[in-house]
Amino acid sequence: MSWFEVAPGAPFGAEELPYGIFTTPDSEVRRVGVAIGDQVLDLSEMAHSAGLEGEVFQQPTLNPLMSLGPEAWAEARHLLQALLTEESGREIVEPHLRPAGSVQLHLPIEVADYVDFYASEYHATNVGRIFRPGGAPLTPNWKHLPIGYHGRAGTVVPTGTPVVRPNGQRKAPDQEEPTFGPSRRLDIEAELGFVVGVGSTQGVPVGVDAFAEHVFGAVLLNDWSARDLQAWEYVPLGPFLGKSFATSISAWVLPLAALDAARCPLPPQEPQLLDYLRGEVSGYAIEVEVWINGYLVSTCPYASMYYSPAQMLAHLTSNGASLRTGDLFGSGTISGPAAEQRGSLLELTWNGSEPLLLGGEERTFLADGDEVVLRGRAPGGPNGGVIRLGEVSGRITPAPTS
Ligand SMILES: O=C(O)/C=C/C(=O)CC(=O)CC(=O)O
Numbered sequence: 001m002s003w004f005e006v007a008p009g010a011p012f013g014a015e016e017l018p019y020g021i022f023t024t025p026d027s028e029v030r031r032v033g034v035a036i037g038d039q040v041l042d043l044s045e046m047a048h049s050a051g052l053e054g055e056v057f058q059q060p061t062l063n064p065l066m067s068l069g070p071e072a073w074a075e076a077r078h079l080l081q082a083l084l085t086e087e088s089g090r091e092i093v094e095p096h097l098r099p100a101g102s103v104q105l106h107l108p109i110e111v112a113d114y115v116d117f118y119a120s121e122y123h124a125t126n127v128g129r130i131f132r133p134g135g136a137p138l139t140p141n142w143k144h145l146p147i148g149y150h151g152r153a154g155t156v157v158p159t160g161t162p163v164v165r166p167n168g169q170r171k172a173p174d175q176e177e178p179t180f181g182p183s184r185r186l187d188i189e190a191e192l193g194f195v196v197g198v199g200s201t202q203g204v205p206v207g208v209d210a211f212a213e214h215v216f217g218a219v220l221l222n223d224w225s226a227r228d229l230q231a232w233e234y235v236p237l238g239p240f241l242g243k244s245f246a247t248s249i250s251a252w253v254l255p256l257a258a259l260d261a262a263r264c265p266l267p268p269q270e271p272q273l274l275d276y277l278r279g280e281v282s283g284y285a286i287e288v289e290v291w292i293n294g295y296l297v298s299t300c301p302y303a304s305m306y307y308s309p310a311q312m313l314a315h316l317t318s319n320g321a322s323l324r325t326g327d328l329f330g331s332g333t334i335s336g337p338a339a340e341q342r343g344s345l346l347e348l349t350w351n352g353s354e355p356l357l358l359g360g361e362e363r364t365f366l367a368d369g370d371e372v373v374l375r376g377r378a379p380g381g382p383n384g385g386v387i388r389l390g391e392v393s394g395r396i397t398p399a400p401t402s
Pocket residue numbers: 116117118119120123127128131189223225234239331332333
């Protein structure tokens with residue numbers, strides 16, 4: 001029971017308590033807030049009267065809060081939960097609530113390094129069939145290590161940021177020479193992103209069991225991908241400009257503790273992995289919906305991923321590479337076994353050969369003006385409810401002309 005009543009249709013309940021960075025019309029100072037129902041609680045204002053250490057909440061990013069570590073994260077979360085539950089909390093909280101519609105949200109974290117994985121067997125199999133027809137869909141290493149690539153931290157943008165169609169080199173197999181121009185195969189990738197709070201020491205790997213000591217929370221992530229640029233450039237070093245122009249994340253970072261009830265085992269891993277990747281293999285029963293121009297085109301089950309986030313983190317640091325506060329790592333495109341569970345248009349339209357119908361309009365890849373929204377939810381909320389991850393959106397604007 002809580003004195004706080006969640007308005008019907010609010011983006012969050014009273015349980016998620018995700019953190020974000022916001023400003024208001026009366027103060028342009030970026031500061032930390034927590035989303036509750038359809039309100040934003042200004043923690044920079046409330047911290048003092050609530051007995052919270054105020055400094056980390058009067059910051060333009062969540063990084064200082066994230067760097068404090070799991071004990072401090074749990075303490076802040078428990079205090080917030082108590083304030084929202086106990087009647088005595090009402091007078092402390094209420095003066096600092098703002099309607100969510102009245103605040104401007106910003107990039108919640110200062111992104112340190114950005115890495116993206118390739119952890120869905122269904123996605124990797126589909127992409128292998130499309131990009132490398134005739135060969136084995138999965139590369140020989142796929143079931144031995146979580147494949148990833150280093151992305152571009154500086155082009156991670158918050159939800160709502162327009163995405164400019166990239167120009168680049170593209171060469172279709174039937175063309176003699178490459179040309180430079182706007183991508184004709186602009187795509188999405190529905191993913192979860194994990195945000196590192198506590199860094200690690202260079203030379204010292206982070207074990208599979210140390211995930212919760214380092215990872216602060218999760219966001220929704222759209223790894224925009226220009227498939228024509230990617231297909232031409234990626235051999236042999238992997239994605240470069242085809243994915244570096246923009247990566248969108250949700251504005252609210254859901255603390256891992258909010259997802260505890262949604263934890264689930266992942267599918268069996270065969271053949272057995274090397275020791276440093278072995279341990280409890282759990283993921284989250286999160287579903288990520290893909291909406292394009294208001295139409296639901298896919299519902300992607302994170303529970304069907306092959307590698308767990310803890311295994312990805314262990315692999316990422318297994319060579320001694322260190323973590324920093326603000327590191328972001330993507331799950332890889334989330335695709336399930338069914339056609340309507342695929343997390344990219346590349347797969348949903350089978351490389352453009354099977355267009356989708358959105359209302360009366362056909363789509364293979366994204367057109368200028370299209371708006372993509374990813375929404376995430378998991379079972380496990382109280383009373384049979386759901387845990388929500390908010391949303392990440394972006395609209396395509398035309399490529400610059402030279
Ligand atoms: O298999 C390939 O050559 C390319 C794969 C991708 O584009 C996927 C990627 O970025 C990783 C992922 O999101 O799963």
